[in-house]
Amino acid sequence: MQATIPVTVLSGSLGAGKTTLLNYLLQTAGDRDLAVLVNDMGTVNVDAELVADGSDLDVEGGVAELSNGCLCCELRDDLETAVVRLARNREFDHLIVESSGISEPEPVARLFTTSSRVAATYEIDALVTVLDTRLFVDAFAGEDIPERRGVDDESDRPLSDLLIEQLEVADIVLLNKTDLCDEAELEEAEALVSALRPVAETVRTEFSAVAADRLLGIDAFEPSEMSESAGWQRALEEADEEGGEPTGHDHGGAHGDGHDHRHPDDVYGVDSFVFRARRPFHPERFAAFLRKLPDGVVRSKGVAWVADRDVKIDVAQAGPSVRATVRGPWVATLPEVERDLYRSNRPDLEWHDEYGDRRTELVFIGTEYDEASVRDRLDDALVTDEEWNRAADLENRFPAANDETLVVREP
Known part of the structure; x- marks a missing residue:
């Protein structure tokens, strides 16, 4: 041959x-x-x-x-x-x-x-x-x-x-x-x-x-x-290995604890962390957060749960550019037969009794940024209980279909 x-x-x-x-x-x-x-x-x-x-x-x-x-x-x-x-x-x-x-x-x-x-x-x-x-x-x-x-x-x-x-x-x-x-x-x-x-x-x-x-x-x-060894994916994997599952949040949601953190290169100040939450983002506050990311954040990537959008919102930021697209439906939204079949084929899928697979999972990589401040701003962007109950009334520019893109920030 x-x-x-x-x-x-x-x-x-x-x-x-x-x-x-x-x-x-x-x-x-x-x-x-x-x-x-x-x-x-x-x-x-x-x-x-x-x-x-x-x-x-x-x-x-x-x-x-x-x-x-x-x-x-x-x-x-x-x-x-x-x-x-x-x-x-x-x-x-x-x-x-x-x-x-x-x-x-x-x-x-x-x-x-x-x-x-x-x-x-x-x-x-x-x-x-x-x-x-x-x-x-x-x-x-x-x-x-x-x-x-x-x-x-x-x-x-x-x-x-x-x-x-x-x-x-x-x-x-x-x-x-x-x-x-x-x-x-x-x-x-x-x-x-x-x-x-x-x-x-x-x-x-x-x-x-x-x-x-x-x-x-x-x-x-x-x-x-080829597409599985990007830094943001490695950060997610390492956070999982270190037990970085969401912990309790004071208004019923959840976010990543201090274990969702890695140090790609301590010498030159490049660092990353993972933010997870079992509560959706307020669309306006989350968009405002993305528009004002610290200059030191070089790359952020992942899936966001946005109120009144029952699809996975893919967030991709590279330097001054931030875009949001639809990655696909949450498994929890599928018909029961399809949902059960998917879950049986993915026994490692994180599942919540009430929210299913709905959750935010975002990685941030950069230099000289204040992680605690970024985490606090992300927490503040989550909906309150009152906002969650009237999510359909919130102004929302995030995409709802696969062919839609929201340009959150451009150079």
Whole structure:
């Protein structure tokens, strides 16, 4: 049986240094015979031409172009066709996919693990995210940074959202342009990467110069960890292991006790905690809380129970950006047969006799914030008994359906 071809997926924001890295790898790959697939959002694939100019490949040979869209969105079918055609028409040792600067790497990686005709030929070797370190530090230090703008609606999302999403699935993180940062900033960046993606290896680079052996043929990708090893998920798991179940609250609700806390990196002040509650949030007070998160909170993520919204509200904050969407219904709201079947298949599901699986579970990761103050503000945002009884009368902008999004805060 023929061995599968290893694949490296490169991601990073526009200008982070992905194409520079790609050219460097092509020039220093030694005996490796590389094929490259690059994607650019313009009508002309400039990246492909830059790569071809800097290597022995030509655009019609080892470089397969995709233009006018994103690898992981509109052009998913074209990506599948392109990689299958590459393997059929050309012999090579390793495929590198450089995704657009406004693309998330996870959907690209999933193509190589879920498409039967692609998975029969290819196997993901590593997901590599290139960070503009100066931009990364500024994005999560409350500085004003230029926001990316592209040609589709998805590109209107803040840059901080994309930086986090590209980082939270990475096997290797290149802290590029380190010459523009001092040592303290580099150490802060490394600490943040460690907190946001604990399993990733971090490499400092200037001009994306890194030995090919550190990125290619390293067998670093673990499908089970792609979306399960983000820092916020690790924090939830560790809080559970430490017995961080909700404790009694003085007006009938519950919140996380002091055990729902971890120290990703005490040296550089990166810390996290988990807040849990068995009482819904007052929609206006919770929205006000999210709008005024401390600058030191880099990432918060999880599910919130909001009064008069009998669906799971997914809260995702990355730096100055906060958005709320619907993750799905609470199990407690399902018809009895479906509910019982779900619970029988999930014996570990936390269940309350009165509220079922309804509860808030939010993780906060950051530096130099007052945890006690954040917890107090969260407690204050929960409904009182009187408010709970008239929840339907409260003004509520949180989404109620899957196709709705509430932009709570933007840069």
